[in-house]
Amino acid sequence: MPSLRIVLGDQLSTEISSLKDIDQDHDIVLMCEVYSEATYVKHHKKKIAFLFSAMRHFASELRGNRKYHVEYFKLDDPEPLTTFTEAIERALRVANFDKIIVTSPGEYRVLSEITHWQEKFNIQVDIREDTRFLCDKSEFKKWSADRKNLRMEYFYREMRKKYSILMDGDQPVGGKWNFDTENRKPPNTNFEIPETFLSRPDELTLNVIKLVEKKFPDHMGDLTHFHFAVTAEQAKSALKQFIAERLKYFGDFQDAMIQEEPWMYHSHIGLYLNCGLLSPLECVQAAEQSYHDGDAPLNAVEGFIRQILGWREFVRGIYWNEMPNYASLNFFEASRDLPSFYWDADTKMNCLHQSVKETAQNAYAHHIQRLMVLGNFALLSGISPPQVNAWFLSVYADAFEWVELPNVSGMALFADGGYLASKPYASGGSYINKMSNYCKSCSYKINKKNGPDACPFNYLYWDFLERNRGKLGNNHRVGMMYKVYDRMSEEKKLAISKDSNQFLSDLESNKGSVKSLS
Ligand code: DLZ
Ligand code: SF4
Numbered sequence: 242m243p244s245l246r247i248v249l250g251d252q253l254s255t256e257i258s259s260l261k262d263i264d265q266d267h268d269i270v271l272m273c274e275v276y277s278e279a280t281y282v283k284h285h286k287k288k289i290a291f292l293f294s295a296m297r298h299f300a301s302e303l304r305g306n307r308k309y310h311v312e313y314f315k316l317d318d319p320e321p322l323t324t325f326t327e328a329i330e331r332a333l334r335v336a337n338f339d340k341i342i343v344t345s346p347g348e349y350r351v352l353s354e355i356t357h358w359q360e361k362f363n364i365q366v367d368i369r370e371d372t373r374f375l376c377d378k379s380e381f382k383k384w385s386a387d388r389k390n391l392r393m394e395y396f397y398r399e400m401r402k403k404y405s406i407l408m409d410g411d412q413p414v415g416g417k418w419n420f421d422t423e424n425r426k427p428p429n430t431n432f433e434i435p436e437t438f439l440s441r442p443d444e445l446t447l448n449v450i451k452l453v454e455k456k457f458p459d460h461m462g463d464l465t466h467f468h469f470a471v472t473a474e475q476a477k478s479a480l481k482q483f484i485a486e487r488l489k490y491f492g493d494f495q496d497a498m499i500q501e502e503p504w505m506y507h508s509h510i511g512l513y514l515n516c517g518l519l520s521p522l523e524c525v526q527a528a529e530q531s532y533h534d535g536d537a538p539l540n541a542v543e544g545f546i547r548q549i550l551g552w553r554e555f556v557r558g559i560y561w562n563e564m565p566n567y568a569s570l571n572f573f574e575a576s577r578d579l580p581s582f583y584w585d586a587d588t589k590m591n592c593l594h595q596s597v598k599e600t601a602q603n604a605y606a607h608h609i610q611r612l613m614v615l616g617n618f619a620l621l622s623g624i625s626p627p628q629v630n631a632w633f634l635s636v637y638a639d640a641f642e643w644v645e646l647p648n649v650s651g652m653a654l655f656a657d658g659g660y661l662a663s664k665p666y667a668s669g670g671s672y673i674n675k676m677s678n679y680c681k682s683c684s685y686k687i688n689k690k691n692g693p694d695a696c697p698f699n700y701l702y703w704d705f706l707e708r709n710r711g712k713l714g715n716n717h718r719v720g721m722m723y724k725v726y727d728r729m730s731e732e733k734k735l736a737i738s739k740d741s742n743q744f745l746s747d748l749e750s751n752k753g754s755v756k757s758l759s
Contacts (some may be wrong), residue, residue: 242339243267245332249325250278250292251347251641253299254517255307256593258369259344265309269336272300273314273328281350282635286462287469287604288512290453291638294446295470295516301445301627320576322335325354326361333362340365347515348565348642348645374557375400375521379559390467390660391559394419397551406525406550407543414532419547420492420540427675428497438479439468446471461584461636463602469512469638476510476518483508483706484531490565492541496609497593503599506716507607508545514553528555532709548555556647559661568630569649573659573709575623580748583632590697591683592673593618612639612666613673615656616653620667621701622745623708626656643665664718667705670696691736697744697758704741707734 246259246268260270274296293316303309312332314322322328325558329341345368346352352368352678370377376384376396394698396422398418401407407414450464489505497505513519525546532542557739560567582588586597590599595599596610597651606615611633626649634645651661672685674680680696681689689695703726706713711721 243269245329245338245341246270247325247329247341247343248272248299249346249351250274250342251516252298252344252522253295254373255488256316256373256520257344258372258516260309260334261343261369264310265270265307268310269332269338270309270311271314271328272296272302272305272311273322273325274316275314276316277324279316283457285601285604285636285638286453286457286460286464287467288636288638288640289457289460289462289464290446290450291465291469291604292363292516293453293514294442294449295518297445297449298472309533318446319457323352326627328356329362330360331621332496333364338364341365342367342369344369347644349560349568350642352642359683373517373520374554374604376558378558378561381554382562385558385562390663391555393551393555396546396555396558400550400554403481404522404525404550405537406529406546414537414723415543415681420543421547426493426497428494428499428677429677430499432490434499434502434505435510438470438482440470440475440479442467443472457581461601462604466602468741469530470518473518476513477523478635479513480508480510480519480527483510483526484537488531488541488545489537490514490527491542492538492544495544496613496676498607498610498614498679500591500593500675500678500682503603503607505607509605514549515639515644517639522555525550553644556651557643559647559651560643561749563657563660567650567657568627568646570656570658571626572656573623573654573712574626575656577617577622577624577745577749579624579628579632580622581751589684590618591685592677592679595679600636606635606637612647613668613676614655616649617666617668617698618701620654620665621698622703622748623705626650626654631652642677658712659716664716665713667702668698669702670698673698691733691740693740695740701731701739701744702723703734707738708748 243264246263247420248259249272250256274293300313301309314328314537322331341364343355343366346355356364401413446467450467454464461587474548483543494506510519510524514521514524528542529595531537531540582593583597586601588593588594592614596606596614600606610751621735630646630649633649634640634642647661650656651664655662655665666741674687684694686694687696690699706726714723
């Protein structure tokens with residue numbers, strides 16, 4: 242009897258384990274667009290359009306080149322489906338299968354749903370390892386087993402050795418494993434930023450865009466100027482273009498932000514990697530080759546490779562080690578609601594305004610906008626981690642929970658109390674000012690520390706430290722900052738507290754100096 246082989250929306254690779262050993266004459270590949278996946282958080286319109294278009298293109302590749310039988314349920318079918326489980330039910334109604342084969346999904350939530358199928362449908366369900374990752378779950382578990390705090394650096398070195406990437410025998414090329422300190426140049430507005438990869442939407446994509454506009458009108462996002470790659474071939478061109486044109490500057494300007502320059506020297510390939518259109522090793526090897534060819538410097542190549550071979554695999558390992566518990570961690574007991582400007586960009590704080598505006602346009606913001614501006618603000622103002630996570634998960638085209646949750650809860654919000662990062666990534670306005678030109682056009686004054694027109698990051702930073710002294714006071718990496726605070730005059734401390742209370746109360750009531758239109 243044939244098998245029913247499931248391919249989920251972020252598993253769009255012909256190498257996916259659920260398609261291994263397929264009997265192409267008899268087995269059926271099932272792919273489905275379902276409401277629940279698009280709405281359990283209200284995904285950005287461009288993200289839904291990207292995934293549905295990539296899914297439909299992938300299905301047609303499987304049918305065409307591979308001659309597989311693909312059953313594809315669309316959301317614009319006469320009877321669209323709500324959940325994956327309903328899709329299975331429908332498929333099993335039409336034909337008989339001896340088993341279901343699926344690759345383990347990227348989210349715990351979906352894994353829980355799949356785990357029920359065997360009993361519900363009385364059929365064998367094989368859940369296979371997702372072999373697209375470079376470190377499987379059990380290998381990571383073993384590596385992390387006896388460590389109290391996990392640090393990416395040591396894991397990353399193991400991965401460099403395992404895959405022999407940027408190695409000179411058993412030593413790192415260039416004599417150092419990590420060139421992070423050489424990756425923090427302020428922006429240079431005289432530099433030309435190469436045009437980002439542009440793919441013209443075909444008929445299929447245009448139809449999907451219409452569908453998304455019709456079915457999800459109240460989701461965040463702008464569907465104009467859709468230019469994402471939607472096939473593996475196009476994604477390879479995007480990678481190639483990045484390697485040829487931007488990689489050489491990526492290292493130096495990794496943390497730089499320039500107003501109206503959403504793409505900078507970043508690669509913008511996360512969305513392709515995370516849905517299967519690109520494989521991690523092909524990205525890593527292409528970058529390494531560029532170094533050996535003398536086309537890109539080591540600090541850029543190492544920095545890029547670290548993100549994929551190190552960080553990406555590391556956070557995935559943490560996610561699967563720690564779920565479901567990780568999703569509810571809230572070290573600072575932060576409980577404030579997410580301000581509405583995370584959705585409409587209506588705030589006088591220019592760095593936040595620009596970052597949200599670009600997010601709405603592109604379903605993308607680069608990592609330092611996410612971490613230092615959007616995440617840092619949420620951390621300092623004590624926004625509830627589940628709300629911050631839901632926002633990040635919904636608005637970025639590359640976001641799936643396995644990668645989003647550790648980055649947001651662990652890295653940006655320190656909600657795990659230091660399991661993933663050694664200290665909170667909190668900062669005042671000066672680092673944003675150093676790394677961007679946002680402050681020049683802001684209503685607030687970056688150099689003012691207190692008062693109604695002072696940059697809110699400046700006083701919120703100190704207020705955050707003081708508010709959480711009980712939890713952070715013993716953290717030796719933050720200790721220095723407490724010493725600075727303790728040396729401040731009582732008058733200064735009072736001003737910090739007063740400004741912060743006023744700002745946070747305005748934030749809660751969505752009025753006052755926070756909003757631009759009030
Ligand atoms: C994100 C997403 C969306 C919006 N829609 C679908 C869908 O309709 N069908 C599908 O197979 N996958 C979709 N996805 C991706 C899934 O949410 C993804 O497979 C899980 O997040 C990973 O467990
Ligand atoms: Fe952001 Fe403060 Fe700079 Fe304004 S002054 S852009 S709020 S860091």
